Amino acid sequence: MAIRANMKILIVDDMATMRKIIKNMLTQVGFKDITEADDGARAWPMIQQSKEAGVPFEFILSDWNMPEMDGLTLLKNIRSSDQFKDLPFLMITAEAEQGNVVIAVKAGVSNFIVKPFSAQVLKEKIEKIFT
Template sequence: MALKSDMKILVIDDMATMRKIIKNMLQQIGFKNITEADDGATAWPMIQEAMNSPAPYEFIVSDWNMPQMSGLDLLKKVRETEELKKLPFLMITAEAEQGNVVIAVKAGVSNFIVKPFSASVLKEKIEKIF
């Protein structure tokens, strides 16, 4: 699948600054259709609602560590849902959580990225997924 600039992307991070940084990077890469959520618990109903709409999310970029529902828990919910099984999911993790990568891979993550990262690294990871 080629990268489409209008691909519907959901960025999930409990830190507004981080969401802004990721959104800016995605825009630098050329994406325009970006929605934000501040937690897995906020994102999940958004994903479900979009799933049943004419315009479902086509890519999720989620932080691992969030207060109410972690990125891993969200990933598991996404993978347990038949219609979302193949939804590309990029997990963002802090350096200290790198050991969690194995857990994320087992849970079906498409790819992961370690903070801090640049737009070029993000682009590379996205290209690998698609």
């Protein structure tokens, strides 16, 4: 799968500040089609509906800790469906504990990024997923 500047990206984070920071960074590194969701509970139907509408999201960046549906549950929902089993998923977390990484890898995460991070580090993580 190749990186395209116009690929359809979904940012999932309950904190508006972090969504804005990530959107700024993605824009800085050249991405153009960015949508936001404020919880996994909102993101999951958006992902399904975009697929049904024929304009599926091609990359998900999701926070781990969210109040209604956390990033891990969202990831498990995505991976439990055949049509989304290969959808690239980057998990964002404030906690760098090894246990978290293992849990996310077992659930099928594509890559992992720990806050704080720069636009350059985000770009490198994305490149690793798509190459």
